[in-house]
Amino acid sequence: MDRGSSKHGARIDDEMSDEVRGEVRGNPGGRAEEWHLAEPSGEDQPDTTEFLDVDESEQFSRFGRYIGRSALPGDREALKRSAEALHAPDDVLDDLDRLPAGTVFDNLAEAWTALGRR
Secondary structure, eight states: OOOOOSSSOHHHHHHHHHHTHHHHHTOTTTTOOGGGSOOOOOTTSOOSSOOOOHHHHHHHHHHHHTSOGGGOSBOHHHHHHHHHHTTOOHHHHHHHHTSOTTOOBSSHHHHHHHTTOO
């Protein structure tokens, strides 16, 4: 059985399929509406152009592994209590001791930066 259109001819069917090819096959940028495009980071957001190298990324991941999400936002003491509850190694606890007292950290990146790391 032929699956062609009974409404249009073959030439018009081909033209119509060419019009939607980008959407069907997922061509990036093909016929993209403005609201589909990613927005740049806001002024209060971290810079996404800087990437950590593999070693720094692993260190940051290891640091964050021992701080529970319920501790954030929190100060040095809250982060340390969470790390102790998760049986953090001594080097992570030492890092937490070096954080400034009285400062509330909204996320791990702020605590990591306060330790002088990027």
